[in-house]
Amino acid sequence: xxxxxxxxxxxxxxxxxxxxxxxxxxxxxxxxxxxxxxxxxxxxxxxxxxxxxxxxxxxxxxxxxxxxxxxxxxxxxxxxxxxxxxxxxxxxxxxxxxxxxxxxxxxxxxxxxxxxxxxxxxxxxxxxxxxxxxxxxxxxxxxxxxxxxxxxxxxxxxxxxxxxxxxxxxxxxxxxxxxxxxxxxxxxxxxxxxxxxxxxxxxxxxxxxxxxxxxxxxxxxxxxxxxxxxxxxxxxxxx
Amino acid sequence: xxxxxxxxxxxxxxxxxxxxxxxxxxxxxxxxxxxxxxxxxxxxxxxxxxxxxx
Numbered sequence: 028x029x030x031x032x033x034x035x036x037x038x039x040x041x042x043x044x045x046x047x048x049x050x051x052x053x054x055x056x057x058x059x060x061x062x063x064x065x066x067x068x069x070x071x072x073x074x075x076x077x078x079x080x081x082x083x084x085x086x087x088x089x090x091x092x093x094x095x096x097x098x099x100x101x102x103x104x105x106x107x108x109x110x111x112x113x114x115x116x117x118x119x120x121x122x123x124x125x126x127x128x129x130x131x132x133x134x135x136x137x138x139x140x141x142x143x144x145x146x147x148x149x150x151x152x153x154x155x156x157x158x159x160x161x162x163x164x165x166x167x168x169x170x171x172x173x174x175x176x177x178x179x180x181x182x183x184x185x186x187x188x189x190x191x192x193x194x195x196x197x198x199x200x201x202x203x204x205x206x207x208x209x210x211x212x213x214x215x216x217x218x219x220x221x222x223x224x225x226x227x228x229x230x231x232x233x234x235x236x237x238x239x240x241x242x243x244x245x246x247x248x249x250x251x252x253x254x255x256x257x258x259x260x261x262x263x264x265x266x
Numbered sequence: 267x268x269x270x271x272x273x274x275x276x277x278x279x280x281x282x283x284x285x286x287x288x289x290x291x292x293x294x295x296x297x298x299x300x301x302x303x304x305x306x307x308x309x310x311x312x313x314x315x316x317x318x319x320x
Contacts, residue, residue, distance in 0.1 A: 060278075075268035082281045125288045133277040140273050238285060242292050249296040252303050259306045 034251055037111055041244045048241045055234030062227035070224075076140050077224070083133040085232040086126045089239060090158060091193055093123030097165065098190040101183035111247075113179040116186060117169055118246035122239050124162035131155060142206050150199035151207040154192055161189040175257070 063081035070077035097116045104112035134152065135145045146152065165182050172178035200209045220228070267274050 064278075069268060074270065076270045076273060078267070078274050079277045082277055086281065121291075122288060125284045129281045129284050132280050136273045136277045136280075140270055238289075242289055245289075245292045245296055249292065249299055252296065252299040256299060256303050256306060259303070259310060263306075263310065
């Protein structure tokens with residue numbers, strides 16, 4: 028862990044994997060789109076609308092995964108003062124907010140033909156909307172202070188408090204009555220989904236994960252450049 | 267799309283717009299910051315050279 032605490036060493040490694048991540052992102056999302064839109068069958072109950080699943084479900088997974096990553100990075104930053112942890116959390120937040128927005132909009136577009144409504148204030152939908160607001164709050168708080176260290180600390184506390192929402196989202200369909208269907212894939216027994224639908228779903232999920240890693244590396248590079256600019260400006264002011 | 271194209275295609279288009287937008291915003295910010303850093307380094311190097319000359 029400490030080996031990667033050095034930003035220069037970490038970025039050298041990250042830049043080496045970046046072209047592979049970017050290339051695999053394109054290949055997997057292209058494969059997922061082809062399998063999902065062309066090769067996979069329509070669902071026996073939901074018909075063609077099931078194709079929204081290939082973009083909605085991986086987005087929902089990414090929204091949760093990225094928030095969990097931010098919470099872990101925030102804990103690492105608060106406890107061990109890891110120099111990269113704050114940067115990873117800060118760089119991840121807009122990507123997580125983007126995936127949450129996709130999840131909410133595509134869910135609404137799926138809900139209208141299947142449930143007869145764009146939106147319903149049930150536990151799953153409301154808790155995901157709260158997740159979106161948590162992302163926005165995290166980003167706003169991180170940028171609300173002149174001193175980036177204070178902003179990062181305040182945002183890290185918000186990220187940790189907001190992490191309580193993650194199990195609520197995951198188990199909301201089991202704990203409360205909801206229009207939203209329960210988990211089909213992440214179950215203790217075998218996934219309740221045929222392989223012709225499982226493969227495009229997994230291709231899109233891994234493609235989205237690699238997209239996150241690719242954008243994260245670019246954003247980390249950008250954050251490190253911003254820190255260098257701040258330091259040079261302080262040197263300039265100091266004469 | 268079985269009459270559901272009005273729901274399916276916007277889902278994919280909105281997802282593509284958000285992801286491409288995120289990537290573009292990231293790359294433009296990185297490019298701007300790298301240009302600012304290069305300009306700042308050049309300014310500091312110039313002022314250091316002036317100090318050394320005087």
